Amino acid sequence: MNSRWQALIVVLGTAVTCFLAGAYFQHDHATRQLQKLVQHDPYAYYVSSKIFKFQFFKIPQDKALSAQRVRLEDIMKYGYPGLDDIHLYSDFVLSYDRRNRVAHWVCEHLRADALGSAAITDRGRGRVRSRSRISYRPDLSVPSNFRAALADYRNSGFDRGHLAAAGNHRTHCDETFYLTNIAPQIGRGFNRAAWNKLEIYVRNLTLRYGSVYVFTGPIYKPKARSNGNWSIEYEMIGSNMVAVPTHFFKVLIVESKLPQGKPYMEAYVLPNARIPDNINLRDYLCDIREIEHYAGLQFFNGLRRSRIFGSNFPRSSQVFQNFG
């Protein structure tokens, strides 16, 4: 009798232990799979916070993965302007436009400590060598029929212009050279002049205020037709037909160092064209609603911007004007 009870207790104990162990390992496995999925699937990212709530056991998170998740949440702090074909990189997030073979938008979070001191002038010194070793390359995470190739840009007459600027990223600079982060830009008078000037301005803002969020992307601007309708015309380069945007935008959010300081927001739109050397960047300030209208994006999840941001608001925006 006694020994039969003992045997029963041992059997039951073993069964319960095995069950708990099995449940634990299955839960551990499922959680890790979910953490991996979150890296590639924006939907999984959004629902993960709900799923992660149901934690029966305390499971140590994969350190590298959770660091990546923290970084992602940091970069996208002000929301996703769109959710089309999201690609995650170490230091920036990008939404890819398969039809045009150019990104919809790229988002970066720049910090003064990560930027270093080399960014203040437009004269390169020392660091140039590290960049010269990096080569442009197609992004294999895009299906080949939607992918831009090096040959598309060769002899096209256009520069391979960075959206997330190479100069913004010291440690993961190589990732900015994927063609997903590249768009055809007029070289002289734009990419190597006014656009570069804007990028330097953004880096200087970062060095001065410490923390700046940047959204960058293309615009394909419609023109008025004589019959009262509109039409869009833009070039495409190479056999993959990579679209040449008519304009590029940058939306900046400068975070204040003051304890109660509002973040400051401003937006720029520049035509992808030869721009005179002596321009004032302020002339290209733009109402963010125009960018949203033309690019089909929505910034800050549609929140009332005036409530959260101080901003530099142009009285009359240039986007509606025709640039020579």
Place this chain on the structure above:
DNA sequence: TTTCATGT
């Protein structure tokens, strides 16, 4: 600081 052209 942006880039291009040429080759293996």
